[in-house]
Amino acid sequence: MNFCTTIWEEIAPLRRAILSHPFLDELAAGTLPPETFRHYIVQDSLYLAEYARVLALAAARAPTAAGRLEFSDGAKVAVQVEEALHQAFFAQFGVTPEMAQQSEATPACLGYTSYLASLAATRSYEELIAGILPCFWVYWEVGCDIRPRAASPNPYSAWIETYAAPSFGEATRRVCDLVDAAAAQATPAIRSAMNTAFRNAARYEWMFWDSAYRRERWPI
Template structure:
């Protein structure tokens, strides 16, 4: 079994917990409170700004042309998506420029982005890209899971369509292939570290949606 197949099975309980999130269930049936989705959008905008930086570092560290191209393109898309949030979703869901300027990363958002930044700054390229992968792969699974059961019309249809789109699945496949290629030539110790990075990032994915549903703020 390939490295990616193994770690995907390893996090199966986490993936089931993500798909069972009330945030996603209510997003699919259109009943998710606007306030929760607004909270998610603001945090996602902050996340994407930092994720783009991490992808750019991965591109700079990539040992192959394919890796440099994929991660540099990914960084560009993350910036474009962040800008699109301001132009479309923010307008649709009543996020004002002032709200966007004043938004502060929640513990879940700051924890996730700081973890990825620490991988980029202090760990191997292999660990870094393993930590990057869940943001692609988990979202692709979520999009594919929600799309068939989403009600129509749905106020969140554009979000659902984005992550269920074949083009997003193709991007996921390319990043997964890069991680598999890196794992194939890595030592057992490095592969174990890659699995830990993938698992931790998947945990943060669960935490991100949970915090959005609860509209998490700092407790003190």
């Protein structure tokens, strides 16, 4: 069994916790309070700006042309999503450019982006791309899970369609292939480190949804 299939099955309890989180249940039902989604989309914008940088670093470190192309394209798409989807939602939910610029990353957002940046700066390429993958894969699973049960009309339909789109699934599959190829050539120690990076990033995914639902702020 390849690396991605194995680790995906191992984190099944965490994936179930994500899919059953009230943030996503209410988003699917269209009942998520607008102020909660506003908090989420501002934090997601801050996250994507940093995630794009991490993808660009992965492209620079990739040993193959396929990796360089995939991660450089991913960095471009992350910026495009931030600009297009978020700007549309900013307008829909009353977030001004000034509000977005003055927003501070929450502990969950800062922790997640800092963790990915630390992988890019101090750990192996294999660990880095294992840590990058959950953002793709978790969102793809969330989009596919929500889409068939989403209420219609739904104020969050554009968000749902973005992450349930076949093109996003294809991008997820390509990153999985790169991670599997790297794991196949890695030592047992590196594969163990990849497992840790993937698992930690997936944990941060749950924390991100949960922090948005609670509209997390810094305690002091």
